[in-house]
Amino acid sequence: MTLSQRDLADVGVLIGCGLRPKLRPGADSEYRALLGRYRTDPEFRNAVDGVLDGLDAQVLSESDLGLVLGARRESVFAFRISDLPNVTRVSDRLLIGLVSVAVAAFAFPAPADFDDDRVHWVSVEEIERFLREVCERLKQSPDLVMREEESFEEAWRTYDRLSPGYKADKGKGKARRSPASSPYWVASVLTWMVDQGLARPAPTRGPEAFQLLERFRIQARELAGNATYAVLASMRREEGAA
């Protein structure tokens, strides 16, 4: 049996649902039905996977959460960091990346932590403190003197140089955070993660607190962690060959 025109339309509908991270199959009966079909009908599944492959995307997980999609960087569906507010320079993109990794490292420090689906909470202040502490440790690392003789500047200094900023809960009036302050970047990344359905604000846990959602765990475990490791490994290999 081959797929009909109608089936192919359903393939499109399901992919469309998967592209909306905040849509849950629990709230949409058509989504739920198509997701069920994706899980049980191999032909339909192959069609969905095939179309996604052509779009440089892939299914990372299919659960009650919905179809979680991952996009390769060349995909039309890939997120462009430069779309974020105030991201213009190369160092801005570096900061977005570093803070994103820091959030993941803070919540899931060891590989086994990904197996635990307990809820994870983060706040702007915690991530900022976490990054500062790592920077402090790197400053005191014994290799530093040796490395300082080299001409390049390490990535962590880009963060370390940012001003720690003012305390959010002090002072009157709507002082805006400057993009030269580190809390600005942490808050910017977490707000962006809320927009992408990776986190949600948790106002009952204090100002600027967030809950990392299941989607975050899936994206970090199934795609982001290993993809980044692969890039780093290939860079090391090239360096070794050079």
Add this chain to the structure above:
Amino acid sequence: MSDLPSVGRAVFDESFGGRVRALLRIRPVADAADNAGRQSWGDQRYDVVTLALAAIDSVIARQGFDDEVSYDEVVAGLEALAATAHPERPVDEHALVARYVIDALLNRREREAPYRYQISIFSRDGDGAIRHRQMPAEFRLLTEHEDHARGVNVLRASADAINALVGGLEFDVEDEQAAIELMLARQLERGAFGQAEKAAERSRLLSVRYADELRTLLADTTRDIRTVLDQWTEQVPQQLERNRAHLEERLSAEAKALEHVRGALDAPDAEPEVAGAAARIAGLLEECRHRHTELHGRLVSARTTFLDEQTRQSFRPVGSLRNPNITDDVFLPLLTLPADLAVEPAETFATSIAGTQVPRIVRFADLVDDLLAPRRGSVIEDPPDPDDELDDPDPPAVSAEVLAAAAEVVDSVELPSRLSALLSAARGADLPAEVDRAAVERVIALSVLWSFAPESVEDFSTAVDTAAQVLGPTAVVDADGTRIPLSGWSGDDLIVAEDEDALGAWAGAPSDQEAS
């Protein structure tokens, strides 16, 4: 033992540490009760221990089902208990107590870290010397999880919590089940209903633990089949088969026990105490049966899950099966890389964790609008000043009575209609004494005028709401050049219709309408 006359030999037993560990499981609850004295409600004698056990019990009651209990639901339950215990205290305090208890069980004060205690292990060397070493004991009681289908956070009790509550279950679940059943049957025969009820309660808690074991196995299978492959090839098939037979047995056995209990209930000479206990046991057994039925369904699908996962995971790239080590493989290498080289991998991480973004196609018209739009405020808002929040909102310019009267007047006139007809109706309407007739007229006129030509007002949504409230949600207004004939007003006599179609119909036959 001459060197330690007051200490028995048991402390050197291998099983001693196990007993200490078991005892420690209640320590967080005891600590919470202890610390309660330092809370603002500390001198009110709320029974924190009972509330904590009630919380764990209400979590267990729905654990493993589709509608696991949420944080807020447990809070609500405990609030009700606290309110019953101290009805004279304010509601806010009951909420504080409920949250305190649950947060203590989650170890929220230490960011949900496991409880950590050091226990002492004493042993004897061959020469009789006593050795001491410290061993850490770590465990959790309640954990918070995201419910995938509903998106809310639900609570689950750890095996530690379930065991601590049931009481040192170191033996095989199935045997325990059979033993309880036997005990229950005996007790029913002898009419020892108090005991029987306890037994039924235990049987229910065991079912929960049973479901939990199965859930863990299936979750591991879905996660990475290779970690449980050995289990699946050896123990699991027999285990599943045995479980299934056992479950079927239990389903019929529980039905029989239920019948037995109901028999006791129906007996004409049953003492009220016995009858009450029997009714409770019947309810309990009913719930047990419900649980077993659900569990049975899950058990039946277990093998299919295994086969499905085998197919799915065998086609998954091997790299993605391993959990990444973010700290050592990604985070630290990235930080120590030269900044210009680190951009590429850092951006890879951010892009791939982001998931997908649907590309927007820029339309010229939107672009112009966007460029002309006023500048948006900062994305990250500071929390509003608490003083501002407490202020009452401005009182509405038009009172609710006037609005209601205006809506009533419009209702009394058949639409489509001229504004003049509406205003005349308002002048002749039977209005309550406290409503100002001129204000009603003004509101009708303004609503019609606003619907015809929306002016930029400060509070746009209020204007829309008001017009919709007075004229109806879909009302449309048009002008045809006729002047308003009414004294006190000037300008176009506007036409009001319920919707676009009605207005079109009016435009098609204006003379008829005007004649009527």
